Amino acid sequence: xxxxxxxxxxxxxxxxxxxxxxxxxxxxxxxxxxxxxxxxxxxxxxxxxxxxxxxxxxxxxxxxxxxxxxxxxxxxxxxxxxxxxxxxxxxxxxxxxxxxxxxxxxxxxxxxxxxxxxxxxxxxxxxxxxxxxxxxxxxxxxxxxxxxxxxxxxxxxxxxxxxxxxxxxxxxxxxxxxxxxxxxxxxxxxxxxxxxxxxxxxxxxxxxxxxxxxxxxxxxxxxxxxxxxxxxxxxxxxxxxxxxxxxxxxxxxxxxxxxxxxxxxxxxxxxxxxxxxxxxxxxxxxxxxxxxxxxxxxxxxxxxxxxxxxxxxxxxxxxxxxxxxxxxxxxxxxxxxxxxxxxxxxxxxxxxxxxxxxxxxxxxxxxxxxxxxxxxxxxxxxxxxxxxxxxxxxxxxxxxxxxxxxxxxxxxxxxxxxxxxxxxxxxxxxxxxxxxxxxxxxxxxxxxxxxxxxxxxxxxxxxxxxxxxxxxxxxxxxxxxxxxxxxxxxxxxxxxxxxxxxxxxxxxxxxxxxxxxxxxxxxxxxxxxxxxxxxxxxxxxxxxxxxxxxxxxxxxxxxxxxxxxxxxxxxxxxx
Numbered sequence: 001x002x003x004x005x006x007x008x009x010x011x012x013x014x015x016x017x018x019x020x021x022x023x024x025x026x027x028x029x030x031x032x033x034x035x036x037x038x039x040x041x042x043x044x045x046x047x048x049x050x051x052x053x054x055x056x057x058x059x060x061x062x063x064x065x066x067x068x069x070x071x072x073x074x075x076x077x078x079x080x081x082x083x084x085x086x087x088x089x090x091x092x093x094x095x096x097x098x099x100x101x102x103x104x105x106x107x108x109x110x111x112x113x114x115x116x117x118x119x120x121x122x123x124x125x126x127x128x129x130x131x132x133x134x135x136x137x138x139x140x141x142x143x144x145x146x147x148x149x150x151x152x153x154x155x156x157x158x159x160x161x162x163x164x165x166x167x168x169x170x171x172x173x174x175x176x177x178x179x180x181x182x183x184x185x186x187x188x189x190x191x192x193x194x195x196x197x198x199x200x201x202x203x204x205x206x207x208x209x210x211x212x213x214x215x216x217x218x219x220x221x222x223x224x225x226x227x228x229x230x231x232x233x234x235x236x237x238x239x240x241x242x243x244x245x246x247x248x249x250x251x252x253x254x255x256x257x258x259x260x261x262x263x264x265x266x267x268x269x270x271x272x273x274x275x276x277x278x279x280x281x282x283x284x285x286x287x288x289x290x291x292x293x294x295x296x297x298x299x300x301x302x303x304x305x306x307x308x309x310x311x312x313x314x315x316x317x318x319x320x321x322x323x324x325x326x327x328x329x330x331x332x333x334x335x336x337x338x339x340x341x342x343x344x345x346x347x348x349x350x351x352x353x354x355x356x357x358x359x360x361x362x363x364x365x366x367x368x369x370x371x372x373x374x375x376x377x378x379x380x381x382x383x384x385x386x387x388x389x390x391x392x393x394x395x396x397x398x399x400x401x402x403x404x405x406x407x408x409x410x411x412x413x414x415x416x417x418x419x420x421x422x423x424x425x426x427x428x429x430x431x432x433x434x435x436x437x438x439x440x441x442x443x444x445x446x447x448x449x450x451x452x453x454x455x456x457x458x459x460x461x462x463x464x465x466x467x468x469x470x471x472x473x474x475x476x477x478x479x480x481x482x483x484x485x486x487x488x489x490x491x492x493x494x495x496x497x498x499x500x501x502x503x504x505x506x507x508x509x510x511x512x513x514x515x516x517x518x519x520x521x522x523x524x525x526x527x528x529x530x531x532x533x534x535x536x537x538x539x540x541x542x543x544x545x546x547x548x549x550x551x552x553x554x555x556x557x558x559x560x561x562x563x564x565x566x567x568x569x570x571x572x573x574x575x
Contacts, residue, residue, distance in 0.1 A: 016141060016310050016313050016314050016317065019138065019141075019313070019317055020138075020141045020142040020145060020313065021142075023097050023100070023101075023138060023139060023141070023142040024097075024142040024145060026096060026097060026100050027092075027093055027096045027097070030089055030092055030093040030096065031093055031142075033089045034086060034089045034090045034093055034146050035146055035149065035150070037082055037083075037085055037086030037089060037090075038086050038090075038146045038147065038149075038150040039149065039150045039153050040082045041079060041082045041083050041086060041150065042150040042151060042153060042154040042295075043150075043153060043154055043157060044075055044078065044079040044082070045079075045154070045291070045292075045295050046154065046157050046158060046161065046292075047075050048072055048075050048076065048079075048291070049158075049161075049287075049288050049291035049292050049295075050161070050288065051068055051071050051072045051075065052072065052284075052287050052288060052291050053282075053284035053285060053287055053288035053291075054068055054284060055068040055069065055072070055284070055287075056282070056283045056284040056286075056287040057282050057283065057284030058284075059283070060282065060283050060284070090143065090146070093143075094139055094143065097138070097139040097142065098135050098136065098139055101135040101138055101139070101320065102131055102135055105130075105131060105135075105320060106131075128206075129202070129203055129206045130316075130319050130320055130322075133199075133316070134315075134316035134317075134319045134320050135316075135320065137309070137312045137313055137315075137316035138313055138316050138317060138320065140309050140312070140313070141309045141310060141312070141313035143309075144302075144305055144306045144309040144310075145306070147302045147305065147306070148302055148303060148305075148306040150302075151298070151299045151302040151303065152299070154295060154296075154299070155296055155299045158292040158295065158296055159173070159174065161288075161292070162288075162289060162292060165281075165285050165288070165289075166272075166280075166281070166285075169272055169289060173289070173292075173293055173296060176300070187249055187252065190249055191246075191249045191250065191307075191308060191311050194242065194245045194246040194249050195246055195311055195312050195315050196315045197242045197245070197246070198239075198242040198243055198245070198246040199315055199316075199319070200242075201235070201238045201239040201241075201242040201243070202239060202242075202243075204235050204238070204239075205232075205235045205236060205239050208231065208232060208235050209232075212228055212232070250308060272285075272286050272289055273286075355434040355435060355513065356419065356420070356435055356513070357386075357420075357513060358386045358419065358420065358435075358513040358514055358543055359386050359420045360383060360384065360385050360386055360420065361383070361384040361417070361418070361419060361514065361543070362383050362384075362416075362417070362418040362421075363380060363381060363382050363383070363384075363407065363415070363416075363417055364381045364415055364416040364417075364418070365379050365380070365381055365414070365415040365416065366379075366380040366381070366403070366406055366407070366413055366414075366415035366416075366417070367379060367380070367413060367414045367415055368402055368403075368405075368406040368411045368412065368413035368414075375397070375399075375402075375566065376399060376402050376411075376566055377399040377402050377403050377406065377563070377566045377567070378566050378567055379415075379567065380403060380415070380567070380568060381568070382559075382561055382568070382571060384514075384543060384545060384559075385543075385558075386513075386543050387543055388543055388544075388558040388559065389537075389543075389544045389546070389556060389557050389558050389559075390544065390545045390546070390557060390558065390559050390560075390561065391546055391547075391548050391553060391554050391556075391557035391559075391560050391561070392404070392545065392546070392547045392548075392561045392563065393547070393548060393549055393554060393560060393561070393562055393563070394562050394563035394564055394569070395564065398563040398564055398565065398566065399563050399565075399566040399567075400518075400519075400547040400563055401441065401518050401519075401547060402566075403563065404438070404516050404518050404545065404547060405518075406427075407427065407431065407516065407545070408427060408428070408431035408436060408438045408516055409426065409427030409428030409429070409430070409431055410428070410438070413427075419435075431514070431516075433509075433510035433512055434510045434511065434512055434513065435512065435513055435514065436512050436513065436514040436515070436516060437506075437507035437508070437510065437512040437514075437515055437516070438507070438516045438518075439503055439504055439507045439515070439516065439517045439518060439520075440503070440518050441518040441519045441522050441547075442522070443499050443500055443502065443503030443523075444503075445487055445494070445499055445502060445503070446487075447486065447487070448486065448487070449481075449483065449484045449485060449486055449487070450479065450482075450483045450484070450485050450487055450502065451463060451483040451484065453487055453502055453506065454466065454467075454502060454505045454506045454509060455506075455509060456506065458509060458510065462509055462511075463483065463509070466505040466506075466508045466509050467483075467505060468535075469504075469505070469508055469535050469536060470501040470502075470504045470505045470508070470532060470535075471501060471528065471531055471532055471535065472498070472501050472502065472505060475498055475501075487499075487502070496523035497523050497524045497525065497528055499523065500520060500522070500523040500524055501524075501528075501532065504517075504520070504532070511542070512542055513542060513543060514542060514543050514544075514545070515542040515543065515544045515545070515546075516544075516545050516546075517544065517545070517546035517547065517548075518546075518547050519546075519547045519548060519549075520532065520533075520546070520548070521548060521549065521550050521553075526550070526552075529550065529553075530552055533552075533553060533556065537556065557574065558573065558574055559571060559572065559573045559574070560572040
């Protein structure tokens with residue numbers, strides 16, 4: 001059963017400047033180099049404009065301008081070299097930032113406190129959307145700082161130089177910038193609302209398409225293809241309305257910002273032409289003002305981009321926070337071992353802790369309740385000696401799977417679990433290979449080779465052993481590439497029984513002290529399951545806790561725990 005999704009953090013708790021700073025300074029050297037590069041790229045036109053002024057003044061006095069033209073050309077070449085360098089650095093920083101966020105979110109889902117699949121906001125498709133788009137928006141926010149700070153640096157320098165020539169003319173150039181600032185501040189809250197609504201509508205479309213593609217056969221068998229198209233139309237209509245509002249507001253801000261260039265140039269000419277005629281302005285002064293006004297006209301566009309990126313980032317940060325424990329979006333920006341480029345010496349990190357030999361396992365008053373239904377398990381207590389075989393049985397809904405998931409930390413629970421008289425404080429971190437392995441009822445396979453699905457990056461030296469233990473050796477003859485055969489997405493090219501045995505082999509590869517099995521019978525026929533349990537028994541495989549209703553499995557058990565209504569109805573032990 002899925003737990004309710006973590007509520008979206010309130011807007012006031014999302015600190016975009018703090019998170020943007022963390023994203024930017026995660027790779028301080030790259031970010032600083034990017035800032036220097038972009039600032040240089042923006043400031044060099046100040047020099048070009050000044051050289052242009054000197055050139056026009058020289059023309060007015062019939063002086064040679066060849067040297068000045070060469071200088072202007074050199075400045076422009078340098079500017080574009082700086083541009084190319086900045087792009088190269090920024091791309092590397094982008095990759096680092098994206099990797100940081102995505103690594104930390106995946107870490108929160110897979111490692112921190114145990115797997116958190118139950119806390120996905122809606123579906124795997126929706127989670128992928130957040131991994132892809134929302135992380136990009138987070139990096140874009142920090143990236144927009146580079147443009148914004150560089151644009152502000154240019155505007156400050158240009159206005160200082162212009163004011164030394166004419167303070168009143170500089171003020172005229174500044175007026176459109178003030179107008180754009182006022183309009184943008186008015187539209188910003190509305191842009192946030194529109195962006196949040198658009199992102200929500202987009203997520204619903206993504207979620208629906210993911211579920212539809214996964215269930216195409218169900219629609220076809222029910223003859224309800226048209227129903228799927230109708231539902232898609234409804235989702236797309238909502239998406240269209242939200243996208244239109246978001247786009248209109250964004251384009252309005254961009255349009256106002258872009259038109260500022262023309263307005264600024266027009267006002268500059270109107271203000272300065274009379275001064276040129278009167279002799280208070282040289283032709284060179286006019287050329288400088290026009291050149292600077294052209295560049296100043298781009299400043300509002302960058303500032304609008306900065307504001308838009310901020311509102312987008314606030315929405316995205318909140319959505320990313322749903323994927324980490326307790327909505328702690330600060331964890332998304334925690335420092336971690338992130339690489340930008342692959343290294344030959346990279347190795348798969350083996351999980352902690354180190355193997356601790358099991359002498360006995362003690363479970364006391366274990367309780368795990370699903371808040372939405374009040375179902376689950378209550379006050380479960382039992383002991384498991386090392387090397388024993390414990391079977392958990394009971395009717396449908398009695399809590400068998402919940403008990404196993406609670407033991408290994410996949411379900412929130414209360415009570416005590418002791419491993420060799422030592423309390424297990426964090427079950428999700430403790431019950432992992434090589435201490436323990438959990439075999440779920442429905443195995444998860446990947447579109448990799450059979451061998452890789454079993455090993456998952458681990459050493460494959462025991463591959464033949466576990467293939468023999470799980471009776472997979474005889475199946476290899478039917479596979480075109482043996483253990484190198486690609487099994488397809490979710491094990492599509494395997495039968496249900498083969499997929500179950502591949503997952504079993506994966507669990508046995510590390511020779512865990514404790515093997516927790518949730519109902520092998522769900523995918524195996526009786527003969528295959530009997531053979532599999534016999535082989536596991538002959539090999540003396542670990543200490544086993546298994547859910548089963550098969551009588552021949554129950555007959556092999558050292559103890560049988562029968563559940564009823566989430567409580568222990570009886571415990572039967574055999575000598």
